[in-house]
Amino acid sequence: MFDAMQHFVQVVETGSFSLAAKRLNKNASSVARQIDKLEQELGTELFSRTTRRLDLTLHGQSFYQQSLDILNSVDETRQSFKALTPNIEGQVSISSLDSYGDKKIIPLLPLFQKKYPNSKIVVSLDNTMIDLHESPFDLTVRYGRPADSNFIVKPLIRSRGILVASPSYLKQHPAITQPEDLKQHNCLALFKNKQHTYWQFQKADQIKKLRIEAILSACGGSAVIKWAKQDLGITLNARWFVEQELATGELVEVLPDWQASISGHEEALVYLMWKATNARRPVVRAMIDFLAENLAEVT
Known part of the structure; x- marks a missing residue:
């Protein structure tokens, strides 16, 4: 059930099977089967499905909170048994304004990869505003503080x-x-x-x-x-x-x-933005700290 919980949380946070599958590096059909199996095991529907969107049922909302608590607890336990310097590995994805990304971020990324050789970095330089709730990116760099208070922001430069x-x-x-x-x-x-x-x-x-x-x-x-x-x-x-x-x-x-x-x-301020749930992954947390340390000119 632990793997199914992970699949379920990703579907909730991305809002679709396809986006969750991208994060999990799996097929959307495989993720959908995991959710179906989970619902059968629990004996209840977790999602109210329509042709356009997925909404949590009341049972789904309750199970989501419990799943987060369990996954966080497991993650904290795992981290407590690691060395003081964790093994930073896995993929971190960044979307940035093209000009800022080209001038400021791109030159730094080889240093991050050298420091954490088991990491993989994906970068998109695009001036189109993205929604971190819907996109596969972990971090984004944009002008202006976002209206969504669910995002965590770090000002980088005036x-x-x-x-x-x-x-x-x-x-x-x-x-x-x-x-x-x-x-x-x-x-x-x-x-x-x-x-x-x-x-x-x-x-x-x-x-x-x-x-x-x-x-x-x-x-x-x-x-x-x-x-x-x-x-x-x-x-x-x-x-x-x-x-x-x-x-x-x-x-x-x-x-x-x-x-x-x-x-x-x-x-105008340029901000680094992310969701709290994304920062639970060590490689994302490491990238946040790395970019803040090397780029932040605003306290």
Whole structure:
């Protein structure tokens, strides 16, 4: 019954047999058979099944809580008999903003794998907002604190905007002394599906919001920065994303007296997010601690 409990908890937490099967690395039909067998053994239905969703019955809700208690107890017992440094093994999956993931997370992961050679890491760099309740990912990195209070969050970095262009582009085009001057320039922007792009600028009590008509747009920051380095125009991005280009002089700040922002806020926080149930797995807990230790600039 212990294995069946594990299958049952995964189905409840993912909301489907197919997603539970992915986490368990099994076929969905095998997971469904385990649940059927469990219901037969208990003599009651645990799920109220419809064509679109799975809902727990009253007995299912009770059994879920008892299963969590038992599994947690077994896990705690197992951990108590391990060495002080546990054997970190298994797969951990991370979904991140493409720009932050590319610049900050990807370079670190070989260090984690070297530290924990029995670990396996899956990474997705995608700006699409994911639901940790539905997706197979253990961790996600996104802008802004989630509305769902069931998620645990760790702030990583304050993301202040900066307007940049290559020195060559600026030499070949009219001077920029006010935000309104950008209307005479080629702008490179992050793509927003079915939404207009606005850049906001603030200096003291002055606030100016400009609608940008970009000549080139991309869903992630990497492409936009490459275009800027190719002298194609001006772009607004996170300061942490262009630190290297600013240091080498490939890009320079435009309108340094104005605080630039895409979100309308002076600065936005990037968060690491996870569910408490995911963090019970040692490899996920190790990755959370590793990323927090190496990336967190916000206390």
